[in-house]
Amino acid sequence: MKGYTNGEIQDFEDETSPAGVILGLDGGTTSTVCICMLASASISFGGGGEAAESLPILSRASAGCSNFNSVGEAAAKETLEKVMVEALSMAHSNCSAVRAICLAVSGVNHPSDQQKILEWVRDLFPCSVKIIIENDAVAAMASGTLGKLHGCVLIAGTGCIAYGFCEDGRQARAAGAGPILGDWGSGYGIAAQALTAIIRAHDGRGPQTTLMNNILNVLGLSSPDEVIGWTYADPSWARIAALVPVVVASAEDGDEVADKILHYSVQELADSVKAVIRRLKLSGEDGKSPFPLVMVGGVIEANNKKWDIGKEVGKLISKDYPGVFPIRPKVSKLSRLQYILWEWQFFLQFSQ
Amino acid sequence: MKGYTNGEIQDFEDETSPAGVILGLDGGTTSTVCICMLASASISFGGGGEAAESLPILSRASAGCSNFNSVGEAAAKETLEKVMVEALSMAHSNCSAVRAICLAVSGVNHPSDQQKILEWVRDLFPCSVKIIIENDAVAAMASGTLGKLHGCVLIAGTGCIAYGFCEDGRQARAAGAGPILGDWGSGYGIAAQALTAIIRAHDGRGPQTTLMNNILNVLGLSSPDEVIGWTYADPSWARIAALVPVVVASAEDGDEVADKILHYSVQELADSVKAVIRRLKLSGEDGKSPFPLVMVGGVIEANNKKWDIGKEVGKLISKDYPGVFPIRPKVSKLSRLQYILWEWQFFLQFSQ
The missing domain is CATH 3.30.420.40 (ATPase, nucleotide binding domain)
Structure with a gap:
């Protein structure tokens, strides 16, 4: 079984580790990417945020738009399911091995949107799985600040959104x-x-x-x-x-x-x-x-x-x-996911 | 069998007249109305345009949006078919009795749009049936000018359009x-x-x-x-x-x-x-x-x-x-159809 880090293929001895796997998903209005990573402590996080891009990835699957406001709920749900199942399959894993999922999805604007996606995803996985659902701006922010959620992010692709984060946890969009x-x-x-x-x-x-x-x-x-x-x-x-x-x-x-x-x-x-x-x-x-x-x-x-x-x-x-410091990270959606998983490691508690 | 003119019910002796029937349809982005009238010469057009509202109507059916740009082609086609079949059924008539159809439908902007709707409608009726397909602005224009297509019409409902007609036949929108x-x-x-x-x-x-x-x-x-x-x-x-x-x-x-x-x-x-x-x-x-x-x-x-x-x-x-003469006709879609059928009677040749 092979995984890759920052484009380089890595070998893992046991991808069906009892520690299970985690899924990270970055869902936009143009495309959606899902990565699957081992949740084992042996390869878990260490060092500074710079290490995020070297987190080992077992597999990556991609699909089209997962913003339900654009393509409708049925199509968005299908895309999310398909891309997660595909990432697991590519990693020779399955739903029961999943320990945690981070979904950063465009179109999430209100707690009811989070609830909707939670209901779509919850039934696919064991009830012990930790699930975080956020706007995709959160992943984009983390990708430019080495995982730190502070400052402002502007996404301007098919859609656009400005999202800000204070160090005390306050957010605005x-x-x-x-x-x-x-x-x-x-x-x-x-x-x-x-x-x-x-x-x-x-x-x-x-x-x-x-x-x-x-x-x-x-x-x-x-x-x-x-x-x-x-x-x-x-x-x-x-x-x-x-x-x-x-x-x-x-x-x-x-x-x-x-x-x-x-x-x-x-x-x-x-x-x-x-x-x-x-x-x-x-x-x-x-x-x-x-x-x-x-x-x-x-x-x-x-x-x-x-x-x-x-x-x-x-x-x-x-x-x-005048204090604004523009950052235009040259990272793919894949790398964005590594950063956001880095940021959320403590919440997810798959780090030891 | 009862018909009505301007809201008043009228009796017809023989609605299955060998002269057949004609359908007039006014399709908007909010609602669609179809009327069925006898095509017999005995009740055909006479007098000035003022007489349009007294053209005897056998039945009227209504439905929702028939603008394919709004609801998609499948839904628009279904609405058009349904409302025509319903108008015929209410008049105790059927598709084979139809001699001519006038469809004034919003969303018709290009010859290819007319062709599209023609293909939807053509198969439902005998091939001898005359079919006219225009933008619904044409019916609205006729309703304000006693059937004469000259001047400008502005429709502002769910959608909006300005349509102008010259006496020499030129049009612009x-x-x-x-x-x-x-x-x-x-x-x-x-x-x-x-x-x-x-x-x-x-x-x-x-x-x-x-x-x-x-x-x-x-x-x-x-x-x-x-x-x-x-x-x-x-x-x-x-x-x-x-x-x-x-x-x-x-x-x-x-x-x-x-x-x-x-x-x-x-x-x-x-x-x-x-x-x-x-x-x-x-x-x-x-x-x-x-x-x-x-x-x-x-x-x-x-x-x-x-x-x-x-x-x-x-x-x-x-x-x-300063020469503009605004007219805000207090007529329903039903009456608009009477006017447009009046305007098109010569083309339709169900008048003798």
Whole structure:
């Protein structure tokens, strides 16, 4: 049986150790990753947070969107189940060997959301299994601060959310409410505005824009009227958000409409982060104390030749809060999970 | 067998007349109505357009949303089939007696949309049946101009669309692209902005608003975080748009956020109409020629004590186009269908 650490394959003598296994799951609106790790004390945590990425992983499985607000409850539940079962199977393990599960899932906004997912997951595993369910922002935060939950995290992928953590345990969030409820800084928000700009240019309400030809070409459509049918043919948020690179490229080629959409996205993302900073007083009483701002997601990483959305967001925030320390971790969802499992080791009590 | 005209029941001696029957269908994003009329020459059209409302109706059936962009193709097809079969059954008739069908359905934006619905409907009826498929704006237009297709119509219900018709047959439209593509003047658009305002007030990005308590009360929710789950639990556009009366009431009670949302809706609806006027030159070369503007739908009719969205839209348009003549027909969907059947009688050739 082979496991891997930070991409390197490792051998384990006994993956069916009586200590069992733990599952970590990072569920986003675009993709979901689940890792399976041994829960045995012999390979458990030690050293500083830097050691998180060297935690040995038995297996990793991946799947699509697990945000129930995007794909519906039945599809989200199926994705969560499938990816966990697959990770266990790849590790030659099974549900009865599981000791603890950490699920960091986008769309978790309220205790009733945690309860819903708990009910989906609880029946699959022995009742002694410890289960933690949080918003995926928690895993993203940990990935940028070596496991420490302090500061603010901004996720801007298909969806977007700002999440803040104080050292005393207080938390606050802004945005993360999905496309109907005004997440205009998200990849979906950017792409929906670009599609809207095409409709407006076509029917005489808005300025002409190269987004028209650029997006029609990418979608293989011949007329702006066809954009309406394309948009509603499939309700997946990730499908709309996949147009972000076309918007960035159009802006870089000088299109003013595309440029304005990206500037608006930057403003919206910065506003979300600033709302969290204010509420938690992350910058201290004087507004100048240092704090980390972890930024992850496809929109943050959609920097091309000229446009760098993450950089612009950081600049806008630092105008009001000069102590902000932007961090753009170059880690995968897999590594994010290692960090969050690191953070939660004491709660999970699989460390000795 | 009984039929009714303008609400009054009429007797027909022979509803299974060899001349057969015709179906008229008005399909919106909130509701769908289908009427069945005799196609016999003995009761066919005569007189001016005023006579449209006295066309004798054998039966009327109603159902929910038939906009496939809102509820998906399978549900829309089922609704269309069901409501037509029900209207025929209520008239003690059947598919083989049908001579012609007029379908005025929201969501029809492109020839491929007409083709799609034609394929759904064609197989249900004899191949000799004449079938016309148009956007529901066409029926709404006819209802305000005694059957004449000239001028502009604005529908603002769950969705919104502006549609213009020239006497030479040219047509143009603006908006009508659904909630993802920027129909901010629609009932859905108004309600989505109100829900967004709640989220922003709650997470510190927006001003406080009485929309918060007013909408939570109506929905039976206890916390703004629960609004997210409520919003995505059911993708129906009409369910969101049903919150418009709460927004109007909040604005009338002095809430500035609600007031701003309604003003924005007015601006958006007026912009859509003005785009159509410009493209078709409905106000003539001098911009002052008279033309009718028919306004229908739940948003237009959502006037309460102070706020009258339709009136405000008319005022905004008349600033640029003083020849605009707003018409707000007090007719039901049933009567709209009578007008559109009147308009299309020559095409349908069931008049002799």
